[in-house]
Amino acid sequence: MKNLTILIDSITSAVNNLYNNYPYIDKLNVFPVPDGDTGTNMNLTTTNAYKDVKDIDFKSVGDFLNSFSRGLIMGARGNSGVIFSQIIKGLAKGMQSSTELSTHEWKKGFAEAKNIAYKAVMKPVEGTILTVIREIADQIQSVDDSVDLKALWKKIITIGNEALENTPNLLQALKDVGVVDSGAYGLMKFFEGMNSVFQKNEIISKTDKLELNEGGNIEMDIETEFGYCTEGIVMLNENWISKLEVSAIRDQLQIYGNTSIVVVIDEDILKVHTHALSPGQILMFLQQYGDFKTIKVENMNLQADKQVKSSDDKQWEEKTTVVSERKLVNEVATIAVVPSEEIKKYFEKELGIDIAINGGSKMNPSTNDFLKAIEEVDAKTVFLMPNNGNVLLTAKQAEKEELKSKVVVVPTKTIQQGMVSSISFDPSNTVVKITKALTAAIKNVISFQISQAAKDSVVNGITVKKDQQMAIVDGKIVGTTSEISSVFEKHLSRYITSKTEMITIFVGQDASSKNVSQLRKFLDENCDVEYEIIEGGQKVYSFIIAIE
Known part of the structure; x- marks a missing residue:
C-alpha cells in the first residue's frame, strides 16, 4: 500500500500545483485559438476528477489511476483538457497491473500515454502538449530499469521542460508571439507537482491568493471567425x-x-x-x-477578444438586435440566407426578398443576425428561409427568441429551394396560405450543385478523390468526374426531362468562362428548355443549378 499512498500523494500535489498556475497558463494560450482558457480548463478537469477519488480507499495503483482517468474524461474541458485526460488514461492502461511504482512500470505507462493521446486527436500538431508527452515517453525508454524513482522523475522533468521550451520552434503561432504552448506548460506543472513528492516527499499546497487574469495578454491581430x-x-x-x-x-x-x-x-x-x-x-x-x-x-471570439490585445485596442462588442418597441408597420415580410453578395442582390432585387442575409460560403448567420433582420423588416409576420440544413436550427432559435413579430421558418435547405419559395410568395394571401405555398414550392425544384473535392473520402458509398468534380443533388453526392464538362453530360443530363420548365444557374467564383461556355453549349444542343445564367459569386460551388 506504500506505493499507492505515494502515488495518491503525488497526484494530490500535481492537482494543487496546476491550480496554483492556471491563471498564468491562461495567459499563454495562443493555439489553436487564443481564447485564454487552457489553464482554466485543465484546472477544472483535474480538480473535478480529484474530488471523485480523494476519499475512496483503493486496492491498487491500477484501480486508482483507472478511476482518476475516468473522472478526467467525464469532466474534461477544452482541447488540452481532453488530451490531458487521454494522457492519464494511457498511464492507467500501461500501469493497470502494477503493484509497485518502479521505473519499468512508469516506462510502460508513459509509452501508453503517448499512444492513446495521439490516437485521440484527428490531426496531431507538434509543438503542443502532444510533443511533450511524446518526448518524455520516447526518451525514458532508454533508462535502465534499475534506476530509482527519484532519478527517473528528475529525468522526466528535465526532458519535459526541454521539450516545452522547444515548442515555439515547432509551431509558428507560438513563435510569432513569443510564448511556449499553454497546454504543454500545464502538463509540466502537473508533473512537477508529482515530482515534489518523489523528490522531497512534499505535497504542494494550494495557494490562497492567485494572480488575476484581466485579459489583454497576447499581442496579435484577429481576422478569423473562430466559432x-x-x-x-x-x-x-x-x-x-x-x-x-x-x-x-x-x-x-x-x-x-x-x-x-x-x-x-x-x-x-x-x-x-x-x-x-x-x-x-x-x-x-x-x-x-x-x-x-x-x-x-x-x-471563442468573445474569449479571444479578452485574451488578445490588438494593435488598436479595439474591443469586440456584442450588438443587441432586439428592440422592444416596434410599430410592426408591415403585415408580412421575407428574410432569406444566401452565400454571397451577388446572390443577395438577386434575391432582393429580382425575387423581392425584403432582406437577404449574406451568410458567407459556410452559410453561418447567427441568431442575432436573424433578430436584427426581423427588427429591420418590422412586420407582424416574418417568413425565414434558411436555405441550408445547418441553418435551420439557428432560424428556429430566432423564432423562439423573437418576442414582437410572429416568425415562420420555411424549411428550405438549399438556395434553389429558397429561390422557388420566394417566387411563390404572395403577400395578399393569409399567413396560413402563404406558409403552405412556400413549403409546397420546395418540392418543385431539384437542387443540383457542382463542387471540387478537397480530399479523398467515401461518402454514401461513393469514392471521391481529391480535386474531382462532385455532382451533388439535394445535398447528396451522386457521382464524380475529372472535368466539369463531364458532370453536365453524365449527371446533370439525368435530371433535365421533358417536364423541366426552367433552369436557373448561379455561377461561382471557381467556374471559368470556358466552363460557362461548355454549360451553354450542352444546354443549347441537348435540352429544349429555357435557362438563365446569373453571376452568383459564391465560393465552394462552381455551379448552383435550380431545375424546375
Whole structure:
C-alpha cells in the first residue's frame, strides 16, 4: 500500500500545483485559438476528477489511476483538457497491473500515454502538449530499469521542460508571439507537482491568493471567425456500446468543416471536443448515439477578444438586435440566407426578398443576425428561409427568441429551394396560405450543385478523390468526374426531362468562362428548355443549378 499512498500523494500535489498556475497558463494560450482558457480548463478537469477519488480507499495503483482517468474524461474541458485526460488514461492502461511504482512500470505507462493521446486527436500538431508527452515517453525508454524513482522523475522533468521550451520552434503561432504552448506548460506543472513528492516527499499546497487574469495578454491581430468550442459527453445507447468507431464520429465532424477534433470512446461514454461554426448541428448529430450527460458551448471570439490585445485596442462588442418597441408597420415580410453578395442582390432585387442575409460560403448567420433582420423588416409576420440544413436550427432559435413579430421558418435547405419559395410568395394571401405555398414550392425544384473535392473520402458509398468534380443533388453526392464538362453530360443530363420548365444557374467564383461556355453549349444542343445564367459569386460551388 506504500506505493499507492505515494502515488495518491503525488497526484494530490500535481492537482494543487496546476491550480496554483492556471491563471498564468491562461495567459499563454495562443493555439489553436487564443481564447485564454487552457489553464482554466485543465484546472477544472483535474480538480473535478480529484474530488471523485480523494476519499475512496483503493486496492491498487491500477484501480486508482483507472478511476482518476475516468473522472478526467467525464469532466474534461477544452482541447488540452481532453488530451490531458487521454494522457492519464494511457498511464492507467500501461500501469493497470502494477503493484509497485518502479521505473519499468512508469516506462510502460508513459509509452501508453503517448499512444492513446495521439490516437485521440484527428490531426496531431507538434509543438503542443502532444510533443511533450511524446518526448518524455520516447526518451525514458532508454533508462535502465534499475534506476530509482527519484532519478527517473528528475529525468522526466528535465526532458519535459526541454521539450516545452522547444515548442515555439515547432509551431509558428507560438513563435510569432513569443510564448511556449499553454497546454504543454500545464502538463509540466502537473508533473512537477508529482515530482515534489518523489523528490522531497512534499505535497504542494494550494495557494490562497492567485494572480488575476484581466485579459489583454497576447499581442496579435484577429481576422478569423473562430466559432464555438463545442463539447459533449454522450451516454451511449446499448446498441452502440462496443460497436461505435471513433473514425465514424471524426469523419462526420470533418465533413461539417470542424477543426480541433478530439474524440474519445471509453466503455459506455462518447466524449467529443471540436471547434464548430454551427454547434447545434454537432449536438443533433451526437444525440443519435444516446443521451447527453453534459454539454458545453462557448463563443471563442468573445474569449479571444479578452485574451488578445490588438494593435488598436479595439474591443469586440456584442450588438443587441432586439428592440422592444416596434410599430410592426408591415403585415408580412421575407428574410432569406444566401452565400454571397451577388446572390443577395438577386434575391432582393429580382425575387423581392425584403432582406437577404449574406451568410458567407459556410452559410453561418447567427441568431442575432436573424433578430436584427426581423427588427429591420418590422412586420407582424416574418417568413425565414434558411436555405441550408445547418441553418435551420439557428432560424428556429430566432423564432423562439423573437418576442414582437410572429416568425415562420420555411424549411428550405438549399438556395434553389429558397429561390422557388420566394417566387411563390404572395403577400395578399393569409399567413396560413402563404406558409403552405412556400413549403409546397420546395418540392418543385431539384437542387443540383457542382463542387471540387478537397480530399479523398467515401461518402454514401461513393469514392471521391481529391480535386474531382462532385455532382451533388439535394445535398447528396451522386457521382464524380475529372472535368466539369463531364458532370453536365453524365449527371446533370439525368435530371433535365421533358417536364423541366426552367433552369436557373448561379455561377461561382471557381467556374471559368470556358466552363460557362461548355454549360451553354450542352444546354443549347441537348435540352429544349429555357435557362438563365446569373453571376452568383459564391465560393465552394462552381455551379448552383435550380431545375424546375
